[in-house]
Structures are given as structure tokens and as C-alpha cells.
Amino acid sequence: MNNNENRRLDCLGDFCPIPVVKAKLALEEMSPGEVLKVLADDPAAESDFSAWCEATGNPLLKSEKTEEGFVFLIRKGAGGRT
Amino acid sequence: MTIIFMSGTFDKAMAAMILATTAASMNLEVTVFFTFWGLSFLKKGKRYRRKPLLRRMLELMTPGSMKGLPLTHLNMLGVGPAMMKALMKKSGMASLEELFRTAAGLGVKFYACSTSCSVMGVEENDLIPETAGTVGAATFLGEAKNSGINLFI
Numbered sequence: 001m002n003n004n005e006n007r008r009l010d011c012l013g014d015f016c017p018i019p020v021v022k023a024k025l026a027l028e029e030m031s032p033g034e035v036l037k038v039l040a041d042d043p044a045a046e047s048d049f050s051a052w053c054e055a056t057g058n059p060l061l062k063s064e065k066t067e068e069g070f071v072f073l074i075r076k077g078a079g080g081r082t
Numbered sequence: 083m084t085i086i087f088m089s090g091t092f093d094k095a096m097a098a099m100i101l102a103t104t105a106a107s108m109n110l111e112v113t114v115f116f117t118f119w120g121l122s123f124l125k126k127g128k129r130y131r132r133k134p135l136l137r138r139m140l141e142l143m144t145p146g147s148m149k150g151l152p153l154t155h156l157n158m159l160g161v162g163p164a165m166m167k168a169l170m171k172k173s174g175m176a177s178l179e180e181l182f183r184t185a186a187g188l189g190v191k192f193y194a195c196s197t198s199c200s201v202m203g204v205e206e207n208d209l210i211p212e213t214a215g216t217v218g219a220a221t222f223l224g225e226a227k228n229s230g231i232n233l234f235i
Binding site: 014017023 | 100109174181
């Protein structure tokens with residue numbers, strides 16, 4: 001399975017809990033196996049996406065700190081959950 | 083997740099709505115039970131008609147809707163909440179109303195406490211349409227029993 005993004009989500013400027021809510025809504029529209037790229041600059045996003053992905057069964061492929069904030073790659077899980 | 087929202091203040095309502103939307107985004111079933119002072123959150127506005135004196139006085143002195151909730155600290159006769167809301171808007175934070183609408187859209191259930199409604203003279207028509215029902219403690223506890231997280235705010 002490749003890790004190329006299928007969809008990009010801009011959460012720059014959003015505070016907790018908006019980034020994870022936006023990610024949930026975006027993943028709902030995607031198919032299992034597809035990859036969502038999330039850009040966020042909320043300082044809480046790093047630990048929040050890690051916990052959120054764990055809780056929802058959507059693997060977090062990448063969590064990277066950049067100059068702008070963070071980049072996350074999330075694969076939609078196969079369990080039919082978002 | 084189940085939440086009892088009793089305090090009826092803006093800052094605590096923010097905490098309740100942030101946790102409700104986040105839990106719903108994590109696929110947890112979320113129920114919020116509004117009781118006593120918290121009931122103001124679900125009200126459409128103030129209604130004085132067809133109410134006896136004591137209830138009219140209560141209506142006068144309590145917030146008519148989620149827009150009018152006071153701050154727990156530094157309320158300063160309503161100046162505090164206005165300052166807090168301005169600060170939140172400036173920093174790009176979602177408002178209480180936005181968080182509430184998001185929670186409702188994610189399927190969070192909002193119940194009004196039946197006893198609080200009876201005591202305060204709040205009728206079903208006085209509540210916003212997102213209210214899933216007016217229920218008692220047993221209904222709430224029935225849901226809380228099966229929930230891994232229960233909060234009293």
C-alpha cells in the first residue's frame with residue numbers, strides 16, 4: 001500500500017478540538033486504505049492525533065514537525081470506523 | 083461518554099462542548115444531561131407568559147439561552163463573558179454555539195432534566211429543537227452505566 005495522500009486537510013489556525021473533528025468528517029468520506037494528510041499548528045495536535053488515531057483505529061503513518069506546525073498522514077482503517 | 087451539565091456557566095459549557103465533540107469524533111456515543119442551572123443552555127430564550135410570580139422572577143434572573151451564560155469567575159455583570167468571547171474570536175477559537183452545532187451534527191444527544199424543568203416551569207416548547215427529550219435520572223443512569231466515562235460539570 002502506498003503512502004501517497006488521497007486528500008489534504010488544512011487545520012492551520014484551528015484549536016483543539018476542531019482538527020480531530022475535521023479529520024473525522026474528512027475520513028468519513030474516504031475509503032479504507034486511503035491516506036489523509038493533515039496540516040495543523042495547534043501545539044496539542046501532535047499528541048491529540050496520536051491518541052485519536054489509536055482510539056479510532058486509523059493508523060497514523062507519519063507525524064512530523066515542520067516550520068509551519070505539524071504534518072500528519074493518516075490511513076483510513078479497514079474496520080469501517082472513521 | 084456521559085456528561086451531567088449542572089453549572090450553567092459559559093466556561094464550563096465550553097469544557098463540556100469541547101469534550102463532547104472530541105469524544106464524538108472518536109466514535110464514542112455521547113449524552114449530555116442538562117440539569118438545574120445547566121438547563122439555561124437548552125433554552126430558546128426567556129418566556130414570562132403563563133408563569134406564576136416566582137418562576138417569572140427566576141426567568142428574569144437566569145440566562146435565557148446558551149448565549150447569555152455568565153463566567154464562573156470574573157463575570158463582572160456580563161463584561162467578563164463579552165471580553166472572553168472577543169478574546170476567543172480574536173485567537174480563532176470556535177465559539178460555544180459552533181461547538182454545540184458541531185456536537186449536534188456528530189450525533190451527541192442532549193437531554194433536559196425533567197425535574198429541573200418542572201421546578202423551574204420550563205416546558206418542552208421552551209427548549210431548542212436539538213433537545214432529544216426531557217428525561218429523568220434513571221434514563222440518564224441507564225446510559226451512564228454503559229459508558230466508560232462520566233463527567234459532572
